Amino acid sequence: MENKSDSALQNGYLCCRACHKLLTYDTQKITLCPRCHSKVFPRVPYSLAQSWALLISGFILYIPANILPIMSLNKVTEMRTDTIMSGVINLVKIDMAPIAIIVFVASILVPLLKMLALALILFAVQFHWHRSAVVNTKMYRLVEFIGRWSMLDIFVISILVAIVKFNKVASVEVEPAALLFAIVVLLTMFAALRFDSRLIWDDINEHG
Amino acid sequence: MQSVSNIDKHEHLCACPECDLLIDNTAQVKEGYISQCPRCHHVLQHPTRLSMRNNFLCVFVGLVFYFPAMLLPIMRFTMLGNTQALSIFNCEQSLFSTGNWVIGLVVFFTIILIPLAKMILIIFITTRIYYKIKSHYLAASFKWYNQLTKWGMLDIFMLSIIVSAIKLHDDAELEPGIGLYAFIILLLTSALQTQLLNKKLTWTLIERHGE
Numbered sequence: 001m002e003n004k005s006d007s008a009l010q011n012g013y014l015c016c017r018a019c020h021k022l023l024t025y026d027t028q029k030i031t032l033c034p035r036c037h038s039k040v041f042p043r044v045p046y047s048l049a050q051s052w053a054l055l056i057s058g059f060i061l062y063i064p065a066n067i068l069p070i071m072s073l074n075k076v077t078e079m080r081t082d083t084i085m086s087g088v089i090n091l092v093k094i095d096m097a098p099i100a101i102i103v104f105v106a107s108i109l110v111p112l113l114k115m116l117a118l119a120l121i122l123f124a125v126q127f128h129w130h131r132s133a134v135v136n137t138k139m140y141r142l143v144e145f146i147g148r149w150s151m152l153d154i155f156v157i158s159i160l161v162a163i164v165k166f167n168k169v170a171s172v173e174v175e176p177a178a179l180l181f182a183i184v185v186l187l188t189m190f191a192a193l194r195f196d197s198r199l200i201w202d203d204i205n206e207h208g
Numbered sequence: 209m210q211s212v213s214n215i216d217k218h219e220h221l222c223a224c225p226e227c228d229l230l231i232d233n234t235a236q237v238k239e240g241y242i243s244q245c246p247r248c249h250h251v252l253q254h255p256t257r258l259s260m261r262n263n264f265l266c267v268f269v270g271l272v273f274y275f276p277a278m279l280l281p282i283m284r285f286t287m288l289g290n291t292q293a294l295s296i297f298n299c300e301q302s303l304f305s306t307g308n309w310v311i312g313l314v315v316f317f318t319i320i321l322i323p324l325a326k327m328i329l330i331i332f333i334t335t336r337i338y339y340k341i342k343s344h345y346l347a348a349s350f351k352w353y354n355q356l357t358k359w360g361m362l363d364i365f366m367l368s369i370i371v372s373a374i375k376l377h378d379d380a381e382l383e384p385g386i387g388l389y390a391f392i393i394l395l396l397t398s399a400l401q402t403q404l405l406n407k408k409l410t411w412t413l414i415e416r417h418g419e
């Protein structure tokens with residue numbers, strides 16, 4: 001990096017997180033943004049702690065969400081209970097490999113990679129690891145962007161429940177893992193949202 | 209509160225909201241050009257492609273197609289002589305009636321409520337700015353709009369319609385309904401409006417008309 005004290009905070013400025021207006025930092029009192037009336041803090045208070053709490057809760061629920069059944073299909077001829085993974089395998093069996101890949105990426109790969117990436121970023125910030133801030137920022141942006149797509153499976157189940165309703169002939173039921181999985185996606189989305197990405201750059205601001 | 213003169217002195221400066229780098233505005237941010245943070249490459253401003261008027265029109269079209277998209281059948285499903293129609297509204301209904309109210313609430317917020325709320329907020333904001341009507345609620349509305357944008361999931365729902373159609377494809381006959389076309393138009397206008405809205409410019413205009 002070219003100069004050492006690059007950050008707005010070190011130069012006595014605050015940036016409003018809601019509307020991005022630049023304000024002068026008054027250390028004596030809490031600053032109110034004159035444009036959007038939000039409270040402006042130098043960094044989001046308790047950002048790391050809250051992100052950790054949400055992420056760890058998400059990770060704990062992720063395990064039963066993958067083991068327990070997510071939906072069941074009751075037909076006259078058969079009764080089938082699916083977990084997330086067996087749903088993907090079934091798609092492969094009926095020669096729908098491209099869709100199977102989409103579902104696999106959205107419901108298994110993305111949540112797992114997202115939690116690992118977020119944990120890596122949080123560790124790096126917490127313990128001042130000398131990791132590339134550019135890489136961390138890119139990872140964080142990716143996490144923010146792809147996280148919501150994990151809702152795919154939840155919506156698919158919602159549609160199937162509504163449409164496969166033929167009393168005794170065929171019906172789909174939502175099983176407990178769907179609820180857990182929805183909560184995992186929400187928790188990890190909140191975890192990414194609570195994290196203040198400016199923390200990634202604060203070590204570089206200080207040490208150059 | 210900050211005094212106005214205090215802020216105006218630093219008008220040529222801005223901070224990158226993602227990495228807090230202090231940036232000299234005059235060289236970086238020109239109206240109508242894409243500009244990025246030199247350190248973390250966060251996009252500070254997209255080129256203006258959608259005026260307040262076109263933003264309004266875009267949302268207006270979306271609003272016209274909103275209710276057909278929610279209420280009319282998205283697809284029809286025929287199995288052993290029985291036909292079942294699916295609309296977002298009865299998708300919601302069956303989630304609640306089967307006791308899955310948490311998932312029901314997730315669908316309600318991300319598919320039904322937030323897209324509608326976003327459109328109403330944009331109509332409120334753009335008409336106020338266009339006709340230069342002063343309002344205290346402008347800043348709060350736009351703050352809400354920016355929060356809600358992260359939680360609207362129409363695009364994901366579209367993909368899940370495709371995935372579930374393919375899953376059902378083998379078992380029965382499927383045909384698209386009018387609701388599907390309305391939903392696609394709603395999705396496109398919503399995506400276009402969200403992508404092309406110039407947030408920086410909107411905040412500047414709100415500051416001018418807000419108080």
Ligand SMILES: [Zn+2]
Pocket residue numbers: 016017018019020021033034035036037038
């Ligand atoms: Zn503000």
